Amino acid sequence: MQHWFERAGLRVEREGEVFTTEIPIRWSDLDALGQVNNSTYFDYLQDARVDFLLDGGITQMLEQGVLAVGHTIAYREPMRWSSEPVQVHVVMLDRGAARFRVGYLVTHDEQLCAIAASTLVPYDIAAQRLRRITPEEAAHFDRFTWTVERPFRELPRPSLQGRGLELPVLTRWSDIDAQHHVNNVRMLDYFQEARIVLAAAADPDALPWVIAQQEVEYVNQMRFRRDPYRVTTAVTHLGRTSLAVASELVEPDSGTLIARSRMALVRVDEQGHPILIPDAVRSSLGDYLLPAES
Numbered sequence: 080m081q082h083w084f085e086r087a088g089l090r091v092e093r094e095g096e097v098f099t100t101e102i103p104i105r106w107s108d109l110d111a112l113g114q115v116n117n118s119t120y121f122d123y124l125q126d127a128r129v130d131f132l133l134d135g136g137i138t139q140m141l142e143q144g145v146l147a148v149g150h151t152i153a154y155r156e157p158m159r160w161s162s163e164p165v166q167v168h169v170v171m172l173d174r175g176a177a178r179f180r181v182g183y184l185v186t187h188d189e190q191l192c193a194i195a196a197s198t199l200v201p202y203d204i205a206a207q208r209l210r211r212i213t214p215e216e217a218a219h220f221d222r223f224t225w226t227v228e229r230p231f232r233e234l235p236r237p238s239l240q241g242r243g244l245e246l247p248v249l250t251r252w253s254d255i256d257a258q259h260h261v262n263n264v265r266m267l268d269y270f271q272e273a274r275i276v277l278a279a280a281a282d283p284d285a286l287p288w289v290i291a292q293q294e295v296e297y298v299n300q301m302r303f304r305r306d307p308y309r310v311t312t313a314v315t316h317l318g319r320t321s322l323a324v325a326s327e328l329v330e331p332d333s334g335t336l337i338a339r340s341r342m343a344l345v346r347v348d349e350q351g352h353p354i355l356i357p358d359a360v361r362s363s364l365g366d367y368l369l370p371a372e373s
Contacts, residue, residue: 135219243313
């Protein structure tokens, strides 16, 4: 396991056990480029997290509820379909009295495809409140605890305050999970739609944009309804070959913030090499660029 941390460029200060699970790739996991879609990685992380809890007999957390507070993922190598399953290696990065942070290394065909982390809290659905981690849950988590240097770069964290390109998004009945709200992974689909609409508006004939890192922070639960929600997306940083984008998902009637997303994207050629953003595209993206905060 140590070699995967080394390939990820991570410095390990303490080693624990590692839980590894295998997840088959579905053909429907692929995007228009023939690669596993970036948001599908979050499905793999969620499945691995469930396997990790079940392996430790932590069924109470799955039956009563566990809420995602946030996820961060950094993509390394693209993943393509093969009969070989994805391997997700799961460790515990941090544990408090009522919160825990899970780390993942996602590998496929001997390639490191992504590193990721999730912050979660146990939840009592019946009582509609957070709960503390039980001694049995803590004992299982502590077996897998690693101390690893923080592996992710900091992305701009602005408050959009309604600034940016707006996109109405509709929930689907299949977006609902066992806890009767929109599954946290499905919100990544809404952010993806908004990002693609912004990219198409600024760069209609673009070569692919590759996501280097993505973060999502969950603020409130999201329920199924037929009226649309709204995603607002803006550019927060514009570099020579890359840009940073921030999005906010809100309930438009009340203005309630449901989730935030931040992404770092790189413009690439057909071989996947970074290329300069053309002046015309830079000018169009500038229409959605937030002013620098003092």
